[in-house]
Amino acid sequence: MNDRKIRIQDVAALAGVSVGSASRVLNRAANVTPDVREKVERAMATLRYEPSHTARALRSRSSRTIGCMFSDVTNPLYARAFRALEESFRAEGYMLLLAQGLNDVQRELESLRTFQARGMDGVICAPGHEQSPELIALMNAMSMPVVLYDREMPGTNADALLFDHVDGMKQACTRLFALGHERIALALWNAGSRPVRMRIEGYQAAYRSAGMPSPELILRQPTPTSSVYEELLEMLEGPKPPTALIAQGTHILVSALRAVARTGRRIPTDFSVVSIGDSDFTQTHDPAISALRTDPEFVASQAMALLLDRLGQEGGSAKAARTVRVPYELVERDSCGPAPRLL
Amino acid sequence: MNDRKIRIQDVAALAGVSVGSASRVLNRAANVTPDVREKVERAMATLRYEPSHTARALRSRSSRTIGCMFSDVTNPLYARAFRALEESFRAEGYMLLLAQGLNDVQRELESLRTFQARGMDGVICAPGHEQSPELIALMNAMSMPVVLYDREMPGTNADALLFDHVDGMKQACTRLFALGHERIALALWNAGSRPVRMRIEGYQAAYRSAGMPSPELILRQPTPTSSVYEELLEMLEGPKPPTALIAQGTHILVSALRAVARTGRRIPTDFSVVSIGDSDFTQTHDPAISALRTDPEFVASQAMALLLDRLGQEGGSAKAARTVRVPYELVERDSCGPAPRLL
DNA sequence: ATGAAAGCGCTAACAG
DNA sequence: CTGTTAGCGCTTTCAT
Numbered sequence: 001m002n003d004r005k006i007r008i009q010d011v012a013a014l015a016g017v018s019v020g021s022a023s024r025v026l027n028r029a030a031n032v033t034p035d036v037r038e039k040v041e042r043a044m045a046t047l048r049y050e051p052s053h054t055a056r057a058l059r060s061r062s063s064r065t066i067g068c069m070f071s072d073v074t075n076p077l078y079a080r081a082f083r084a085l086e087e088s089f090r091a092e093g094y095m096l097l098l099a100q101g102l103n104d105v106q107r108e109l110e111s112l113r114t115f116q117a118r119g120m121d122g123v124i125c126a127p128g129h130e131q132s133p134e135l136i137a138l139m140n141a142m143s144m145p146v147v148l149y150d151r152e153m154p155g156t157n158a159d160a161l162l163f164d165h166v167d168g169m170k171q172a173c174t175r176l177f178a179l180g181h182e183r184i185a186l187a188l189w190n191a192g193s194r195p196v197r198m199r200i201e202g203y204q205a206a207y208r209s210a211g212m213p214s215p216e217l218i219l220r221q222p223t224p225t226s227s228v229y230e231e232l233l234e235m236l237e238g239p240k241p242p243t244a245l246i247a248q249g250t251h252i253l254v255s256a257l258r259a260v261a262r263t264g265r266r267i268p269t270d271f272s273v274v275s276i277g278d279s280d281f282t283q284t285h286d287p288a289i290s291a292l293r294t295d296p297e298f299v300a301s302q303a304m305a306l307l308l309d310r311l312g313q314e315g316g317s318a319k320a321a322r323t324v325r326v327p328y329e330l331v332e333r334d335s336c337g338p339a340p341r342l343l
Numbered sequence: 344m345n346d347r348k349i350r351i352q353d354v355a356a357l358a359g360v361s362v363g364s365a366s367r368v369l370n371r372a373a374n375v376t377p378d379v380r381e382k383v384e385r386a387m388a389t390l391r392y393e394p395s396h397t398a399r400a401l402r403s404r405s406s407r408t409i410g411c412m413f414s415d416v417t418n419p420l421y422a423r424a425f426r427a428l429e430e431s432f433r434a435e436g437y438m439l440l441l442a443q444g445l446n447d448v449q450r451e452l453e454s455l456r457t458f459q460a461r462g463m464d465g466v467i468c469a470p471g472h473e474q475s476p477e478l479i480a481l482m483n484a485m486s487m488p489v490v491l492y493d494r495e496m497p498g499t500n501a502d503a504l505l506f507d508h509v510d511g512m513k514q515a516c517t518r519l520f521a522l523g524h525e526r527i528a529l530a531l532w533n534a535g536s537r538p539v540r541m542r543i544e545g546y547q548a549a550y551r552s553a554g555m556p557s558p559e560l561i562l563r564q565p566t567p568t569s570s571v572y573e574e575l576l577e578m579l580e581g582p583k584p585p586t587a588l589i590a591q592g593t594h595i596l597v598s599a600l601r602a603v604a605r606t607g608r609r610i611p612t613d614f615s616v617v618s619i620g621d622s623d624f625t626q627t628h629d630p631a632i633s634a635l636r637t638d639p640e641f642v643a644s645q646a647m648a649l650l651l652d653r654l655g656q657e658g659g660s661a662k663a664a665r666t667v668r669v670p671y672e673l674v675e676r677d678s679c680g681p682a683p684r685l686l
Numbered sequence: 687a688t689g690a691a692a693g694c695g696c697t698a699a700c701a702g
Numbered sequence: 703c704t705g706t707t708a709g710c711g712c713t714t715t716c717a718t
Contacts, residue, residue: 007711018689023713031687053461054406055711058397058694065440074426079416086443095457097408098441100429114438118396225623251623258629280568280594286601350695361705366697374703398695401710 006047015043026051057119066307067115069099069108069125070149075224076250076279078126081149084300085124092304094121103128103191109138116142122307126151130193145310147303150326152194157321159306161299165195168292168328169202169246170209172274175290175330176244177210180339181272183217185235185242187228187252188276190220199248199276217242224248227255236263243339244272250281253289268337278331287334294326302326349390358386369394400462409650410458412442412451412468413492418567419593419622421469424492427643428467435647437464446471446534452481459485465650469494473536488653490646493669495537500664502649504642508538511635511671512545512589513552515617518633518673519587520553523682524615526560528578528585530571530595531619533563542591542619560585567591570598579606586682587615593624596632611680621674630677637669645669 012022017036024032025040043049057063066089070078086096097120099111108127112135115123123142126149127135139146139156148160176184186203188196200218207214217235219228228247235241236259245260247253253275257267265271267287275282278293302324310319355365360379367375368383386392400406409432413421429439440463442454451470455478458466466485469492470478482489482499491503519527529546531539543561550557560578562571571590578584579602588603590596596618600610608614610630618625621636645667653662 005711008713009711019712020689020691020714021687024688027713033687036688050456050460052401052711054397054401055694056713058395058401058696059711059713061694063397072426073416073422074419076417076419076422079419079422082441083415083417083443086441090442095440095442095461097438098425098429099433099438100426113393117393118438225627227627229627229629251627254624255627281597284568284570284572284594284598286572348695351697352695362696363698363705363707364703367704370697376703379704395695398710399697401712402695402697404710 006049008049008051010047011040011043011049014047015039061119062121062311063119064094065097065118065120066094067097067099067111067118067120067123067125069101069111069115069123069127071101071103071126071128073098073100077277080296081299084296085303088297088300088304092308101125101128105129105132105135108132109134112138112142116144120144121311122147124149124303124307127153128191128193145307147306149303150195159310159322159324161303161306161324161326163195163198163294163326164328165198166202166205168276168330169199170206171328171330172246172276172292173203173206173210175332176246176272176274176336177206179244179272179336181244182212182339183215183240183242183244185217185219185232185245186247187219187221187232187245187256188248189224189226189252190222203246215242221252225251228252229255229259232256232259233262236260236265244274244336246274246276248276250277250279253281257285267335270340272336272339274330274336282333285335289335290333291331292328293331294328299326349392351392351394353390354383354386354392357390358382404462405464406462407437408440408461408463409437410440410442410454410461410463410466410468412444412454412458412466412470414444414446414469414471416441416443420620423639424642427639428646431640431643431647435651444468444471448472448475448478451475452477455481455485459487463487464654465490467492467646467650470496471534471536488650490649492646493538502653502665502667504646504649504667504669506538506541506637506669507671508541509545509548511619511673512542513549514671514673515589515619515635516546516549516553518675519589519615519617519679520549522587522615522679524587525555525682526558526583526585526587528560528562528575528588529590530562530564530575530588530599531591532567532569532595533565546589558585564595568594571595572598572602575599575602576605579603579608587617587679589617589619591619593620593622596624600628610678613683615679615682617673617679625676628678632678633676634674635671636674637671642669 008022009019012019021036022040025037073079101108122144123146129135130151130153136153136155139158146158148158150163204214219231245256247256260271267273273289275289275291278291282289282291351362351365355362364379365383368380416422444451465487466489473494473496479496479498482501489501491501493506547557562574588599590599603614610616616632618632618634621634625632625634
């Protein structure tokens, strides 16, 4: 602890070269004699030199840090996304600052402003409010590239990762139609944001394609952790009950399963279930639950590609906004069976 | 976009004062005339001045950033902890860098080294390997205060937040004993780290206090997301089955509930359940599940207090390591009932 | 290819 | 109380 902080000057001095050369070695620049390189590297090693990230950031105008803003890491969806992002970016020497907007515009604005002030190299975010004019204005004023995570914000020129919810819902509905189901319930939380809008759109489109009117079987929940137990139970005991359910998120799914079990129905014999989003729960449940899934690693790699591409070139923000579609895959397990015969 | 970056010099010039004064206003220093303060603030506003965080960090040797390292945010426990930490620190103007060790020592070392190189003001971490000599050496070489999150690492002088697992388990067992249960199963994942060690210790201590030998009813799982379905089922159908279960984590709990239901037992009539860790699941399940909980906000505030205290004084690392015990509370719900009579 | 020197934007030490 | 000045530790011209 008695050694005061070692600077690049110390390294240069010990190696008998100039600071410039030491810096070039540190940055793996091309123009360095093997001889010099070796001397510098030896000096760095013996001094246990640790370059000051802050100083490099100030001078080179790159913090090698990405700002992430999601509503809440407690949401498994975002936790999963973050894990993959951290993994990808770490490999490239970036670290991630994680902020949570909690669906509060003021917090979202504050977080993005902080990212700006702290000189993030890039930002990945999923604001809860796609329409907020302040948010849009702020995003346009930011000096680093931004990637929207499953959000559409017209008026900004941010790149976006757009999950193909419409197609996902069509896959699920089509499969259930093929099994003879005509009354499919849909349980999701009632956020106004893109994912929910698109899922409902896909659900209705699927019915339209099949030449059927969409039934009134959509259960909207106030939060992703609320229960559909009561409502689904009522629906199941009502006159024209659904024979299948597509449910979003573990909590809604679990409460739905309880309601189904309560009516004495067995899965998949009497009732079929598809989960929007895959998890350990859907995989280990008995019976294992069919699920619509996306690939977090793919998403992370695409986010990184979008960001690094803009960072690579000078006028990064010049190019038009790009969009990457993220496909859904329907993983079929044991929770779907033929529709029960109506009496 | 045509405005080049505004520096504090621009502010000073427009306000007609020196950069020093502008800086003092920015930093809310005491020695500033109201007149000067106002002029500077006006100038900052009209220029939309955003101070460069990087430059301030370089000069003032404080990044106002805390490094967090947990094994995996995908673990709800850590997600919940992180949310509370972000909330607390944000209020004080700090942001959090989040890294995941994934229970890999090399990654853990790498993350901590990065925190060091990036000049974090403080670090909060829960390494998977409390015994690793390299980790211990590294922690001692770090120049900022470190708070261990439910880990004990003798040989370091880091402050620690220690969850009182022993007491928690005693509370749960004592309650079940009072209900007449004598054979309580315990399902947890088999990490070698402190939480698991302590829980088993508490479980055995509770039996000892009650004057009973601890039964052979501990189910250790390889991962927090594995299933105890098979093993518990076997136990329940065996000769001297447990009448109650204490289970750690949602996944283990869910698989356990399936096994219990499979044997035809009803909760709480035929079988009692306590969850280690509270969640939406335990709260919304039917019947609601009794749970051992800690308060994430309390934990976050304590972590912050420990860190800020050391940051406040100069020789922060001089003082001896401190320890804060985090109490468990047993929230009683509807999943525990009197032990069924043995035939 | 290397060295010297000029800052990146800010804070802190020191005069006045 | 305010202004001036010297760096924080590094990268990056610009000469050589």
